[in-house]
Amino acid sequence: MTNFSAIGAYWDGRAGSFDDEPDHGLREEATRAAWADRLAAWIPHTGADVLDVGCGTGTLTCLLAAAGHRVTGVDLAPRMVGQARAKAAAAGLRARLLVGDASAPPTGDDTFDAVLSRHLVWTLPEPEAALREWVSRLRPGGVLVLVEGRWGGAEPDAEPYGAGTGVLPWGAGVGAEALAAAVRPLVAGVRVEDLGGDERLWGGPVSDERYVLTARV
Template sequence: MTDSAAITAYWDAAAADFDAEPDHGLRAAGTRAAWSRLLTAWLPSDPSSVLDVGCGTGSLSALLAEAGHRVTGVDLSPRMVDQARAKLSAAGLPARFLVGDAAAPPTGDERFDALLSRHLVWTLPDPEAALADWTARIRPGGTLILVEGRWRESGQAGVEYVAGADALPWHGGVTAADLSAAVRPLVADLRVELLSGDPVLWGGPVPDERYALIARV
C-alpha cells in the first residue's frame, strides 16, 4: 500500500506542470466555461459554503469563488496548495486553502453546504471511509459532487504513480456503477451524469468513462 510521504512527494513534483492539462488549468475559455456551467447546475444558486477536497491548484475553487461561494480547499500537497493560493489571490478571489489529507479534511466540526471532489477517490487507500467522512461534513439537504471515472492511465502522463498503488481499492479509477453502490447508503438520493461525450471539458475526446455523481445528503 502507498504511504502519505510518497504521495505528497509525487503530487508536489507534479504541481509545477499540473495546469498544462486542459481540464486541470482550465486555461482555454471554452473548457473553463464548460466547467463553470456544470458547477452552476450542480450547486445551489445562493452563495454557499463549499469544501473542495483534493483541490489541486485550485482551478475549480476559482470557479466556485467567482460564482460567489465560500470556498475551502484541501490538498495533501503543499506545492499544490501554494499554487491554489497564488491563483486565487492573483484573481482577487477569496478562498481558504489548507494542507491536509483530503480523506479526512482538517476542518474540525465545521459543516458545509456542498462538498466537491474531482479525480481523487482512485488515490485513496480507504475510499469508502472517506465517503462516509465527507457525507458527515455536509449539512442535511446539502450536496455531494464526485467527478470521477475509470481511467486508461492513472497518475500524471508518462510518470508512474507511487509504489504500491496497484493495491489501492480503486486504482485506475472507479465505474459509475461501483461508486453509486458505495455512496447510495450514505445519501438520500443520487444521480449520475455522463461526461465522456463532451470533449470541451477535457480539451479533446477521451476514450475512458468519465461522469459526475451528484447526491443529496
C-alpha cells in the same frame, strides 16, 4: 499504514505540470466556461459553503469563489496548495486553502452545503472511508459532487506512490455503478450523469468513462 509522506511527495512532484492538462489548468476559455456552467448546475444556489477536497492547484476552487461561494480547498501536496493560493490571490478571490488529508479534511467541526471532489477517489488508499467522512461534513440537504471515471491504459495493480506503498483499491479509476453502490447507503438519493461526450470539459474527445455522481443528504 498509509504513507502520507510518499503520497504528498508524489503529487508535489506533479504540481509543476499539473495545469498543462486542459481540464486541470482550464486555460482555454471554452473549457473554463464549460466547467463553470457545470458547477453552477451542481451547486445551484449562490453563497454556498463548499468544501473542495483534493483541490490541486485550485482551478475549480477559484471558479466556485468567482461564482460567489465561500470555498475551502484541501490538498495533501503543499506545492499544489501554494499554487492554488497564488492563483486565488492573482484573481482577487477569497478562499481558504489548507494543506491536509483530503479524505479527512482538517476543518474541525465545520459543515458545508456542498462537498466537491474531482478525480480524487481513485487516488485514495481508503476511498470508502473518505466517502463516509465527506457525507458527515454535509448539512441537511447538502450535496455531494463526485466527478470521476475509469481511465484507459491505467494499471490496476501498480503502486503509484512507490514500491511498498500498496496498491490502490480504485487505482484504475472507478466506474459509475461501483461508486454509486458505495455512496447509496450513505445518502438519500444518487444521480449519475455522463460527462464523456462533452468535449469542452476535457479540451477534446475522450474514450474512457467519465461522469459526475451527485447525491443529497
